C-alpha cells in the first residue's frame with residue numbers, strides 16, 4: 001500500500017521497525033511511535049505547534065555545552081527523570097531512596113581529606129556533614145567513593161560561574177569512606193534556588209507560571225562495588241520550598257533536620273569559627289550492579 005489513513009500510517013511506521021535486530025531497540029521505537037502518534041491525534045496538533053516544538057527542541061540542543069545539559073533539565077521539569085528513577089527503583093526496602101542526578105554533576109570530583117571545608121572561599125552559614133555508608137543491614141562499607149556537590153549561598157553551582165574554568169571546583173568533592181564506612185566534611189548550608197531559566201526550559205517554566213525553585217539540598221553519588229550506584233540528595237529540613245520542587249525530586253526520607261550548634265569545636269575536635277549546623281545522614285546501599293553516571297565535561301576514559 002502506498003497511501004495511508006491516519007491509523008494505517010501508525011501501523012505502517014510501527015511495521016517499518018519490524019526487522020530491527022536488537023529486540024529492546026525495536027520495542028522502544030515501536031512504543032515511541034505509538035505514543036507520539038496518539039499524542040498528535042489526541043491534540044490535533046497544528047502545523048504552528050509542530051513548528052514550535054521543532055524549534056523548541058532545536059534550541060534546547062543548541063543550549064547544551066560540555067558542562068550544560070538543557071535536555072536533562074527538560075527531562076527533569078517534565079517529571080521524566082523522576083519517573084525513570086521510579087520504574088528502576090521499585091523495591092528500595094531497607095535502602096536509601098534515590099532522586100534526580102540533575103544537570104550539575106560536572107567536572108572533576110577530587111579525592112578530598114575528611115574534615116576539609118569544601119566551600120572555604122564561600123560566604124554562608126557553616127555546616128558540618130557527618131555520614132556513613134552501610135549495606136541494608138547496617139554493615140559499614142569501607143573504601144567507597146562518595147561524590148558530593150551543592151549550590152552556594154546564592155543558589156549557584158560552581159559550573160554556572162564564569163570562573164569555573166580557571167578556578168576549578170567549589171562545593172564539590174569526592175570522599176572515600178574509612179574502615180567504619182564514615183566520611184565527614186565542612187561546607188556551608190545551601191539555600192533553595194531556581195533552576196537555570198535563561199534557556200528554552202526556563203522559557204516554558206515562566207510561560208506556564210510554574211515556580212522554578214528547587215528546595216535546598218546536597219547531592220550525593222555513592223558508588224560501592226557490588227551495590228547499585230546510589231544517586232540521591234539530602235534535603236534541608238524546614239526549607240520553605242520543600243513542597244515546590246520544580247523537578248518533583250523530594251522524598252520524605254531524604255529530608256534531614258540540620259541542628260544549629262554553638263559548641264566551639266566540631267565533631268572532629270577541630271575549632272569552629274562561630275555557630276554552625278550539623279547534618280547527619282546515613283546511606284544504605286542495595287546489593288546489585290549498575291554503572292554510576294559520569295560527570296559532564298569529563299570523558300568516560302578519564303572518569304574514575
Ligand code: BEZ
Pocket residue numbers: 073076100101102103104195196214247
Ligand atoms: C539540581 O539539583 O541542581 C537540579 C536538578 C534538576 C534540575 C535542575 C537542577
Ligand code: FE
Pocket residue numbers: 102104150151214217219
Ligand atoms: Fe542541586
